[in-house]
Amino acid sequence: MGLLYGLIAAGLALIFGLMDVVNFAHGEFLMIAMYVTFFLFTFFAIDPLLAAPLVAAALFVFGAVVYLVVVRFAMRAKANIGMVQIFATFGLAIVMRGLAQLFFTPDYRSVPHSWLGSKTVSLGGIFLPEPQLVGALVSIAAFGALYLFINRTDFGRALEATREDPGAVALVGIDKNRVFALGWGLGAALVGLAGAIMAIFFYIYPDVGASFALIAYVTVALGGFGSVFGAFAGGIIVGLVEASTALILPPSLKSVGIYAVYLLVVFIRPRGLFGSM
């Protein structure tokens, strides 16, 4: 479960952590990804596992469009840019939830029989549910790819440079909007992967994203802004803490452990575990 949190947080780590843009609609991105998976399954009988790349591609386009249509303008604000971003994306989140209610109805939906659903695999005597296991593997692969992508490619460098100084990068011929639109697309595509896998074993409804979004923010901040590895470590810690909190406290209080650990970490290290900003 921790690695799945990691996967949800990976997209946010890119948008929130590396580009320093607040996205309060992140949970709604996840919700959309789950619905796309659901419809691909229902109408075209495509298994979520095969659908995952398609969903990621769809979300890539969606993320880039959201940047170009909404976020680009939110970043133009001169004063209190943080609040403008918060409320522009918060408004977007409400619109997306409303649209989901309008077109998909508030009913709970699920993907009933997929290849992996409710199967388990035995690893050294411990039974693990397959969807979660695949999710964990995808998560590790996604983080590895993201890490290499940010640190080893020109695009990754362009992204960091653009955040640091948009004016200077314009001088060397980098189009800020193009770089950030691609960044948003990538971030959304990662959420798309997460959504496709979560659709296998989670109910799908318009408000599904909210509960995961908050944990994703905490995960990114726990790992520290500006660090891909941090978000990965954050995801693992959050998963472990949640599981161990569930042992001592009632299930409804399991998030308290995650929140308490976040507070503890930032009190000791005000920039998160591996943060650079």
Add this chain to the structure above:
Amino acid sequence: MDKNFIERRRRDLITAAGLAAVAAVVPLFVKDVYVQNIMVLTLMYAALSQSWNILSGYCGQISLGHALYFGLGAYTTALLFTKFGVLPWFGMIAGGVLAAAIAMALGYPFFRLGGHYFAIATIVIAEIGLLLIQNWDWAGAALGIDIPVRGDSWLKFQFARSKLPYFYFALVLACVAWFVTWWLEDSKWGFWWRAVKDNPEAAESLGVVVFNSKMGAAAVSAFLVAVGGSFYAQFVSYIDPESVMGFQFSLLMALPAVLGGIGTLWGPLLGAVILIPLTELTRSYIGGSGRGVDLIVYGTLIMLIALARPEGLIGLFSRRKEAAR
């Protein structure tokens, strides 16, 4: 001191007194309960947003967890009244003092954090509060508390038949929040806060005790929001954790100030006067179908205002004033 500045402050005060006087007579002519209800909510949100603005707007410490203080106020009043029979007036003070004390206790570790780390910490602490209350059986857990209505009385601050007393209390609350802001704006504290917001290092080097001034802002802000929470509990006479302490509520409280003009004297009031009636009207006219159209309209509205007027709607006024000069 600049003469224009003193002039402007006097004008602000006179305008506010005039507006309050007009607002006070409106319900004598508008008898419709639905409209009166919207007016009460508008004034309440104006007061809450004004209080939030003190910490987040003037002092620049963006808090997205003010629902915690609102919920503390609501729950303290409701619990003291239903379990111990303590009058809501004392509950209100107790809630405010408790919220201020907690704000300062939290401020001690929190104010070392910067930017997003601080904002997320405020969200997280409010969520912890929410989860704890939801699991606290004595306080009604997730079901909340029903405040028994025992007839109209100012003593118990309950009025089943008329909304007018609530309206006047909300008006007083909004006036107090406005006046506190007005008064602080020109005080030593107000100048400190703006200095802390703009450049904490420079402020520190000029002798502003940054930490203490943040603490002061947090305490005032939390106290006023908690009083608002007490009022809300009496007004709706039923509270549950999600509706008074949820994350959405923290954002709703900040919204009027941001849309009206963050860190300005008139911004929160302007934002509330425009936003709350619009919210309520869309909810009642196109909501109810359960199909989310009201959400779409509401969300679009927030998005458009945030994008079109990043400095807040107050910018429209000041620009016109400058043009007229």
